[in-house]
Amino acid sequence: MTPRITLVRGDITRESADAIVNAANSSLLGGGGVDGAIHRRGGPAILAECRRLRASRYPEGLPTGRAVATTAGDLDARWVIHTVGPRFSRRDDRSELLASCYRESLRVADELGARTVAFPAVSAGVYGWPMDDVARIAVETVRSARTSVEEARFVLFDEGAHEAFTARLG
Numbered sequence: 255m256t257p258r259i260t261l262v263r264g265d266i267t268r269e270s271a272d273a274i275v276n277a278a279n280s281s282l283l284g285g286g287g288v289d290g291a292i293h294r295r296g297g298p299a300i301l302a303e304c305r306r307l308r309a310s311r312y313p314e315g316l317p318t319g320r321a322v323a324t325t326a327g328d329l330d331a332r333w334v335i336h337t338v339g340p341r342f343s344r345r346d347d348r349s350e351l352l353a354s355c356y357r358e359s360l361r362v363a364d365e366l367g368a369r370t371v372a373f374p375a376v377s378a379g380v381y382g383w384p385m386d387d388v389a390r391i392a393v394e395t396v397r398s399a400r401t402s403v404e405e406a407r408f409v410l411f412d413e414g415a416h417e418a419f420t421a422r423l424g
């Protein structure tokens with residue numbers, strides 16, 4: 255099955271979903287942007303579990319393109335799925351790594367049994383990707399995924415992001 259794709263403009267930390275995806279960095283120890291917002295609103299339980307994951311499974315950090323789940327703490331969700339997007343580079347094409355973030359997040363969601371998954375525009379902030387590229391890769395990857403997730407909801411923080419995703423869905 256491929257998930258139904260929905261678009262919402264807003265703050266992902268206000269969403270209700272089985273799983274909320276975080277655009278984390280490989281340290282898993284928090285950062286700015288959506289990562290900071292998720293930890294702020296989700297409370298300390300998320301960071302505590304991230305620290306345990308660092309100490310046990312990912313002593314060198316979570317590799318780019320991979321995803322791992324923790325509790326969602328105080329968020330209106332059961333899990334947060336942390337994925338590490340690639341930084342944008344003009345020199346090498348890192349699209350496959352960005353696609354991998356969406357694919358791996360859906361794979362982790364499947365393992366958990368999550369049916370609704372909310373995604374931010376991974377790598378479109380501090381990591382510098384053009385929003386149109388993120389929208390294209392995100393939509394193509396989710397559309398070609400085989401997963402039990404029923405709804406993939408892109409939660410776009412600003413009007414430009416919402417327009418870019420709307421244009422891609424066509």
Ligand code: ADP
Binds near residue numbers: 339382409410411
């Ligand atoms: P990255 O480091 O992967 O680029 P950022 O958090 O800097 O991650 O940005 C990713 C995208 O998430 C950007 O488009 C940014 O505007 C958006 N964003 C920031 N805060 C939120 C939020 N609370 N809810 C949804 N999207 C957000």
